[in-house]
Amino acid sequence: MAGRLIAARGFIAFTAASTLLAGCAQTPLGPTVQVMPGPGKSFEAFQTDQSGCKVFAADQVKGQAERSNQRAVGAALLTTVLGAGLGAAVGAPWDSAGAGAGAGAAAGAATGAAVGADMSANDQIGIQVQYDNAYSQCMYAKGELVPGYAPPAAVAYSRYSGGGGPDPALVRAVQTELVRLSYLQDTPDGVMGGHTRSAISNYERANGMAVDASASPKLLAKLQGTPTGAVAATASAPSGWVAPAQQGKVVPASATTPAAPSNWVAPAKTP
Numbered sequence: 001m002a003g004r005l006i007a008a009r010g011f012i013a014f015t016a017a018s019t020l021l022a023g024c025a026q027t028p029l030g031p032t033v034q035v036m037p038g039p040g041k042s043f044e045a046f047q048t049d050q051s052g053c054k055v056f057a058a059d060q061v062k063g064q065a066e067r068s069n070q071r072a073v074g075a076a077l078l079t080t081v082l083g084a085g086l087g088a089a090v091g092a093p094w095d096s097a098g099a100g101a102g103a104g105a106a107a108g109a110a111t112g113a114a115v116g117a118d119m120s121a122n123d124q125i126g127i128q129v130q131y132d133n134a135y136s137q138c139m140y141a142k143g144e145l146v147p148g149y150a151p152p153a154a155v156a157y158s159r160y161s162g163g164g165g166p167d168p169a170l171v172r173a174v175q176t177e178l179v180r181l182s183y184l185q186d187t188p189d190g191v192m193g194g195h196t197r198s199a200i201s202n203y204e205r206a207n208g209m210a211v212d213a214s215a216s217p218k219l220l221a222k223l224q225g226t227p228t229g230a231v232a233a234t235a236s237a238p239s240g241w242v243a244p245a246q247q248g249k250v251v252p253a254s255a256t257t258p259a260a261p262s263n264w265v266a267p268a269k270t271p
Helices: 001-022 045-060 062-091 099-141 169-179 192-204 216-226
Strands: none
Touching: 001 216, 045 099, 062 099, 169 216, 192 216
16 A cells, blocks of 8 residues: 555656646747848848847847746745645544555645746746847848838938048039139049038038038038128138129229229320
């Protein structure tokens, strides 16, 4: 009789341990969402993004599986102790060897294992959801196609992509306007040199703008809206430089001819 009880308790304990181990929570091995390569992304680039995002997602749920399993083991131990106490109390009148306590403990362990496994299973679902969310956010940020979300909009840059500096066409247009307004005495060449930066600074300062000495669409629009006759704060022009002609502007005679003295008499015309 005692042998059968021991064997039964052993079988129940083994079954309880197997149930608990089978229900242990684990860190997800991968996502359950189907993410596709984004527009213009090669498969190699997609694989690189995927590897990095898996690491990121795993880091977001780090330690949660271990904490879940610790709670499950605690529940199993608690029910084992409670089962042993209940079995001992019920079997006390007829079991002096503690068979009732052993049977109760085994039954408690089986119940606790089932409860712990159920807790771990529920926690596993939550861990997987958090993992998938982190993975999806990472992949979306890298420009990949995530179900339920539109691809990220392309960001438009005003900078010239060929060499990291400003667009030569933009610089040339700014230089042309600076020459027209007599802030620059160089030939527009699209190169952002020291003379161009100095001219931009002078213009910005004279027009109450923030001085950054850089070419931009905003600066070009401001330049194009400045009338040709506006006063220019320029440095002295280099020798031999001729200012550009100002179309449509009438130069008053007083600007080129000095005033005659009050007692001056015009010479008589020869017949």
